[in-house]
Amino acid sequence: MSDTPAQSVAFVRETAIPPSPAPANASGIVKWMRDNLFATWPNALLTIASIYVIYLILAGTMPWIFNGVWNTNSLAECREVLDGTVGACFSVLTERWNQLLFGFKYPVDQYWRPLTAFLLMFAALAPVLFFDLPRKLLIITALFPFVAYWLIWGGTIWTPLFALLGFVAGYLVYARFVTQSFAVGFFGGVFAAVVVWIVTGYITPMLAPEQPLLEAVPSRDLGGYMLNMMLGLTCVSLSLPLGIALALGRQSSMPLIKWICVIFIEFIRGVPLITLLFVANVMLAYFFPPGSGVDLFLRVVIMITMFSSAYIAEVIRGGLAALPKGQYEAADSLGLDYPQAMRLIILPQALKISIPGIVNIAVGLFKDTTLVSVISMFDILGMIRGPILASTDWNGVYWELLGFACVVFFVVCYSISQYSQWLERRLATDHR
Amino acid sequence: MADTAQMKVSDEVAISIQQMNKWYGAFHVLRDIDLTVYQGERIVICGPSGSGKSTLIRCINALEEHQKGSIEVDGTLLSSDLKNIDKIRSEVGMCFQHFNLFPHLTILENCTLAPIWVRKTPKKEAEETAMHFLEKVKIPDQANKYPGQLSGGQQQRVAIARSLCMRPRIMLFDEPTSALDPEMIKEVLDTMIELAEEGMTMLCVTHEMGFARQVANRVIFMDEGQIVEQNEPEAFFNNPQSPRTQLFLSQILGH
Ligand SMILES: Nc1ncnc2c1ncn2[C@@H]1O[C@H](COP(=O)(O)OP(=O)(O)OP(=O)(O)O)[C@@H](O)[C@H]1O
Ligand SMILES: [Mg+2]
Numbered sequence: 001m002s003d004t005p006a007q008s009v010a011f012v013r014e015t016a017i018p019p020s021p022a023p024a025n026a027s028g029i030v031k032w033m034r035d036n037l038f039a040t041w042p043n044a045l046l047t048i049a050s051i052y053v054i055y056l057i058l059a060g061t062m063p064w065i066f067n068g069v070w071n072t073n074s075l076a077e078c079r080e081v082l083d084g085t086v087g088a089c090f091s092v093l094t095e096r097w098n099q100l101l102f103g104f105k106y107p108v109d110q111y112w113r114p115l116t117a118f119l120l121m122f123a124a125l126a127p128v129l130f131f132d133l134p135r136k137l138l139i140i141t142a143l144f145p146f147v148a149y150w151l152i153w154g155g156t157i158w159t160p161l162f163a164l165l166g167f168v169a170g171y172l173v174y175a176r177f178v179t180q181s182f183a184v185g186f187f188g189g190v191f192a193a194v195v196v197w198i199v200t201g202y203i204t205p206m207l208a209p210e211q212p213l214l215e216a217v218p219s220r221d222l223g224g225y226m227l228n229m230m231l232g233l234t235c236v237s238l239s240l241p242l243g244i245a246l247a248l249g250r251q252s253s254m255p256l257i258k259w260i261c262v263i264f265i266e267f268i269r270g271v272p273l274i275t276l277l278f279v280a281n282v283m284l285a286y287f288f289p290p291g292s293g294v295d296l297f298l299r300v301v302i303m304i305t306m307f308s309s310a311y312i313a314e315v316i317r318g319g320l321a322a323l324p325k326g327q328y329e330a331a332d333s334l335g336l337d338y339p340q341a342m343r344l345i346i347l348p349q350a351l352k353i354s355i356p357g358i359v360n361i362a363v364g365l366f367k368d369t370t371l372v373s374v375i376s377m378f379d380i381l382g383m384i385r386g387p388i389l390a391s392t393d394w395n396g397v398y399w400e401l402l403g404f405a406c407v408v409f410f411v412v413c414y415s416i417s418q419y420s421q422w423l424e425r426r427l428a429t430d431h432r
Numbered sequence: 433m434a435d436t437a438q439m440k441v442s443d444e445v446a447i448s449i450q451q452m453n454k455w456y457g458a459f460h461v462l463r464d465i466d467l468t469v470y471q472g473e474r475i476v477i478c479g480p481s482g483s484g485k486s487t488l489i490r491c492i493n494a495l496e497e498h499q500k501g502s503i504e505v506d507g508t509l510l511s512s513d514l515k516n517i518d519k520i521r522s523e524v525g526m527c528f529q530h531f532n533l534f535p536h537l538t539i540l541e542n543c544t545l546a547p548i549w550v551r552k553t554p555k556k557e558a559e560e561t562a563m564h565f566l567e568k569v570k571i572p573d574q575a576n577k578y579p580g581q582l583s584g585g586q587q588q589r590v591a592i593a594r595s596l597c598m599r600p601r602i603m604l605f606d607e608p609t610s611a612l613d614p615e616m617i618k619e620v621l622d623t624m625i626e627l628a629e630e631g632m633t634m635l636c637v638t639h640e641m642g643f644a645r646q647v648a649n650r651v652i653f654m655d656e657g658q659i660v661e662q663n664e665p666e667a668f669f670n671n672p673q674s675p676r677t678q679l680f681l682s683q684i685l686g687h
Pocket of ligand 2: 485486487606607
């Protein structure tokens with residue numbers, strides 16, 4: 001034992017050193033700029049060059065935007081007002097906004113209908129996107145497709161009501177038989193729904209009133225950005241479940257199911273979307289009974305859904321493959337059956353891994369809805385290239401119109417991307 | 433310390449395996465396995481790596497399929513009939529080397545999932561049962577955390593609690609401590625010893641020979657897919673008969 005500390009290496013601290021603030025030159029804006037913008041000579045040069053490029057871009061666009069003309073009736077009038085100075089002719093947007101948003105045939109006095117459907121969409125999406133909300137709100141989501149259909153297309157209310165009835169009947173049969181086996185419940189449910197639809201299909205024309213509450217609007221009259229939104233929302237929400245089914249089918253131990261899924265996925269992925277859309281336009285009609293008049297909108301929805309579900313299936317397959325085998329074994333060893341294991345254990349994890357990929361495809365799909373303009377549907381791009389630019393008033397207003405299309409698409413796509421990042425953070429439970 | 437190994441076991445058969453064989457392709461993993469486990473019996477299975485220990489106990493709850501012979505668990509014959517498989521799985525609990533907790537669910541949800549969906553227990557009751565078993569494995573305060581926030585030893589104890597929530601008649605353990613740091617091994621072994629003292633039928637693949645001595649009624653030595661030797665722990669460790677057992681024991685205990 002030693003008496004003086006100097007002789008001993010052993011040391012025990014008895015009081016903690018209090019924390020003190022960082023020195024002044026290690027914080028603040030100057031420090032941040034020195035660290036990030038002007039750390040070294042090459043660094044400083046790059047910063048200055050970048051600032052110059054940003055200046056050039058802004059100098060070119062800002063006068064054009066702020067000098068823009070908003071209230072004339074044609075490009076010629078715009079040029080008169082601008083009188084040789086640089087400036088945009090935004091008048092085309094204020095004069096043709098209704099065509100850009102709703103197409104040129106949708107009855108003007110009925111614009112409130114798609115608008116109402118648009119607002120209802122948020123209420124319907126909320127409980128799906130933000131699952132902390134009460135689960136009861138999902139009722140709105142379930143009813144939304146039928147209400148939105150009725151609002152947008154109008155006509156007799158019996159069509160959406162009977163469609164809904166088919167789903168309800170299918171669900172009741174499913175719930176009744178699912179305890180026996182999932183397959184019996186599933187196919188029983190599908191069968192019941194189809195029977196209801198066929199029967200009511202004959203009744204509907206008899207019940208249809210002469211003057212329906214909402215004037216009927218044929219699919220050909222839909223257009224503008226509304227058409228893009230409708231196609232995007234419908235196809236994304238249909239292709240996600242279909243993609244999951246395909247991904248699971250591809251993993252199935254039943255060879256027939258497995259091969260159907262593999263061939264479907266590989267075939268669809270090997271064909272350009274445009275080709276499929278042309279097929280939808282001219283050929284798909286042959287597959288349906290003549291005179292049944294399967295709607296062009298429906299045919300396009302089928303094609304885009306098939307297309308994106310094949311891609312989604314592959315993304316989800318990646319997620320499934322990334323799960324350790326132990327998760328399947330743990331689920332099995334607890335006695336969960338296949339649907340339970342998939343729904344409660346495997347899919348929640350696999351989908352979480354697949355979120356970035358799925359969002360990628362959803363955003364791509366949404367933008368691909370503009371391709372329908374090549375089969376002469378007047379979506380926002382179809383409207384711009386067709387009726388608006390072809391009119392004598394607005395011939396030549398490219399930047400303003402295409403810029404507007406960019407902005408409306410960007411708003412939606414950027415929101416999707418932000419949502420997915422929030423979702424990933426929200427679902428992060430592995431804390432690694 | 434009470435020598436649990438001397439505890440009486442009943443003569444009611446829990447698992448009966450007869451002439452069971454398994455192949456992976458052309459590779460003969462398990463050969464003519466005959467094993468009868470009585471209710472309340474605690475069996476430790478040991479043997480060199482690749483000898484088929486995991487495969488054997490995974491055959492008992494049909495995680496692996498056997499190709500020949502019969503396995504009967506609690507009177508239910510294991511066949512390709514999915515109903516029988518589900519019945520056996522809900523009566524046999526299993527703990528894995530890597531815990532295999534569900535990372536997207538909280539500890540409590542991990543424990544209540546199977547009772548709610550398989551046994552159709554009301555949620556409230558399932559949660560009470562879960563808390564009971566979490567208390568038993570001494571981690572009730574972690575109930576609302578996620579598995580990723582727990583240490584390895586805690587995760588393995590949750591895995592045990594998760595199995596117990598199904599009120600199994602038989603528990604299978606596949607090297608439950610071999611992925612753990614030394615200081616965590618003890619907490620898991622203590623949980624298992626406690627379980628053994630309550631009379632749970634246990635089949636345990638492990639290299640923890642101290643545990644085997646203290647808890648097992650019977651130790652089974654496997655090599656190359658066969659049961660080479662089985663005996664009471666005292667006799668097994670002090671007086672091994674087969675030269676292969678002697679070699680294995682000298683390697684595992686001899687340093
Ligand atoms: N899925 C599989 N396909 C083919 N061979 C396998 C498979 N699983 C295991 N095997 C082989 O079967 C044999 C027995 O494996 P098993 O996992 O049962 O051994 P073990 O005794 O548990 O070994 P360890 O102590 O390393 O866990 C090994 O030779 C292994 O390579
Ligand atoms: Mg093993």
